Amino acid sequence: MTAALAVRTFSLTCLLALSLSVAGWIRPADAQVTAFVQAVAEGAAADRDIAEFYRSTGYAALWTGTDRTSAKRREALLRAIEEAPAHGLPAAAYDTAALKVGLRSVRSERDLGRLEVAMSKLFLTYARDVQTGVLTPAKVDAGIVREVPYRDRKGLLSAFSKSSPTGFLRALPPQNPEYVRLMKAKVEFERLVARGGWGPEVAASKLEPGQSGQAVVALRNRLIAMGYLKRTATTTYDERMRQAVGAFQAEHGLDVDGVVGPGTLAEINTGATTRLHQIIVAMERERWTNMPRGKRHILVNIPDFHAQVIDDGKVTFKTRAVVGSDVADQRTPEFSDMMEHMVINPTWNVPRSIAIKEYLPLLQRNPYAAGHLRIIDRRGRTVPRDVVDFRQFNERTFPFDLKQPPSDGNALGLVKFMFPNRYNIYLHDTPTKNLFGREARAFSHGCIRLGDPFDFAYTLLMPQTSDPVGLFQSQLATGRETIVELEEYIPVHLIYRTAIAPAKGRIQFRRDIYGRDARIWQALQSAGVSSGGVQG
Template sequence: MQFLDLRCGLLAAAAAVVLGLTGPAPADAAMELTAFRQAVAEAAAQDDAIAGFYRDRDYAPFWTSAEAAERRTALLTALSHAADHGLPAARYDARALIDLFRGARTLRDIGRAEVEATRMFLSYAHDVSSGVLDPRRVVGDIKRDVARPDPAELLAGIAAAPNPGGYLRGLAPRSPEYARLMRAKLRLETLVAEGGWGAPVPRGSLRPGQSGAAVVALRNRMIAMGYLARSATATYDAALQKAVQAFQLDHGLQADGVAGAGTVDEINVSAEDRLKSVLVAMERERWLGNDRGDRHVLVNITDFHARIIEQGETVFQTRSVVGKNRADQRTPEFSDVMEHMVINPTWNVPRSIAVNEYLPKMQANPNAHGYLQLVDGSGRVVSRGAIDFARYNARNFPFDLKQPPSTRNALGLVKFMFPNPYNIYLHDTPSKSLFDREVRTFSHGCIRLGDPFDFAYALLATQTDDPKGFFAAKLATGRETRVDLVRPLPVHIIYRTAVTDPKGHMQYRRDVYGRDAAIFDALQAAGVALAPVRG
């Protein structure tokens, strides 16, 4: 791209007049300077941050002076690459800004271009650093509070930056994941422009030993995706089975090497749809921000795993079960801080579950779920024999339901607490068989852990030399025991259908709640495009 050179032509002369470097007689120059300042003040008046910025600098030029050439070029460079970040490039169109500069004929024109450059800078800086969308407005179950940059701080930052280009590049998320996603986006754009991965595989189930046209289509798809070396075989041989297994591992599928209906559906997802997942993942990465904690818990809802991350490395992971795909049971997305664990927990049944699930059963049979205690408003356990459940409904049921600590407790033998308004936490469960399922959406919203004791040991290892012994001693009492974490750690519950490994290799997951589809639609409505590769 040919960037504007303000050292030549009319605009350079006009900028010099603004600076009082050359031009008309002093009286005329003063009039010109007044015209520039008035134009800036008028153009900035609709935005308090911009108006305050120029008022504080006595309406001196920030982008359009000769001395601002490096800053101006850095801005135009950043704007011209906005689409690389999956941003709505038309919102801050570098070419339009250049045309505005070049079309300037008066100092008032330059003043308006000056403010437009500031407006584009702030819009770009906002979007590239913290996202295009407000996630809560797109999906109600995203409870994430996005740290938005302060416009005054952004303007002060670039004003003080000795290297404006470096400052602008540093606005994007600094996580290695974001950089890897950005590279994956560019690769997928090239792939889409070249036609993707070729013909889809016919629907159905294919197994090792089979042969025929469907196996050839599977073979070709695996070759195009990079899972299989070039081959002319028409048989589902050991090499193809290994390729299918590798694909299944990368897509969270049961890695049996059989191309069943579910695996074939994932194989047939187009490169364009995978690009959409990457664009959404980049937006989500912007929402998450940079301050995640050197040591933190990461739960990816779509991946059905919980992990402990230290200095960017996974030091522990376990399978998880998340909320059912129902309006009131989907696991929300948010971040908080884990403060303690409870060993031998009591389950205080949420009101919605008590009245919607258990009350009807107790109305049919007063002794149903006899392991649950009825507790009145004074905290006393009430005998079921004295209760006429038919008198009550969801509005007037006066009791709480509790399940005392036991191996049958719905929370299992330990829960991990990061107090939040959504009553979500991590916990054990007696329903161990669910962890063998491929899609694990079975809870009421909380996150069940496949290896909760090992998770507890990993947390306790930072505060005791014998985490297993410490935990076992508390467990053996059978009593509910709170154990505070000496080093509380952040918990991030995220939802990513596209993730990378440290080498940049892509993994994809199903959009189990349909959230990423909604986010991509909103991004597209905001102007984000599946752009062709730029030559």
């Protein structure tokens, strides 16, 4: 018995599956490999995951079958791809036009086999993009050292083959409420940009309550357009405008004083298109962290300058934070890890980069400089300063470690919180409290300083003791370095979000303090992502 050739056609517009006219597909009994199977094997040969999947299924068709299940798979995939722009994905990357041509030109089993592989490749490309992001973070910025939770590609195909197609594809993007709210904000800002944004910028250097004139009118109109001020004809910077400015400042991480200084003015004048870009970047970042964050976890949003403890999705503790300076080798990296313990009355082991770049020049000029530090040799012995000529060493040959014993003036303060990692980043107290009063708090060498470290410690200890304050203070009173283990490790996520979509209220924005979001947006554009708007 011979098999008749079939013609399978496909309509993208109505999303119906290939219609097949078949007399029979069974090859002669002694044929070990049909033309379809051979074409699939050849087409998948360069992709190990796809090849292994089809070998595991005996080269059964996933997409090009004549059954209703195959039709539902095709329909679900193409619907998902049509919705790709809503996720800020590059629609052109999913070449459905070429696929359409291929579908309409099927004239043989080999054509059908090649089409089968093409659809699996399309599925895997879309699935990875929508689930874990279009970009590879570290290739965009060396400070984004996050391990993206990529899924096994063969496993994706296998799971999809056994699942409801529509339900499976809908479950691929991040399912957390933040991502859903960002998607909604993206739609709103696309409409806003299409309408021309918030109107003309405010031309001024500084505006204060009591002033009047054209700049105040421009500020008034901008605040009305942004939704911070009800319609009014006032030409004077009155109390209602002061309150509106204060609300804007609060929602943009600025000092709330009701005065439009240079920093506030820069944020007010930031266009809606730029804000839309921030939202799209935030969605990409959410895909990079598309994983369970932990029932209880610690979240540090670097450009927001705050650290939080989250329990069951709710913020149960929040404190101001100081993060790394915008200087090479001092910017706080982005990654996730597990907090294991805290160290009360810590010793500061000066990082080598700081020791050789900051302290070695001081010691070369004066061996008794930085007297709060101990000079330690390779055998762990304290070295008297008067027996060392520091001028004989350079950054490469300096043979000592520098340590600061526990004290009120210790650079780490009186407690540090450890999630051991290769980047030597941790959270800690600091004797330099004045920096927490600053609006922008990027001053550290990379670690995160906490404004309320004791209360943070009490919060972490609550699940394991009825008296967290007593436990902490009793160890603190000894003056000795003490490690307190956390009975349950806590996930720590160092993130970077300049667009924040809270459960209630307007979307909020923060400054791109390290320029990382700008680089991500450029990379997304290069990958084919478009905001589809005009500057406003």
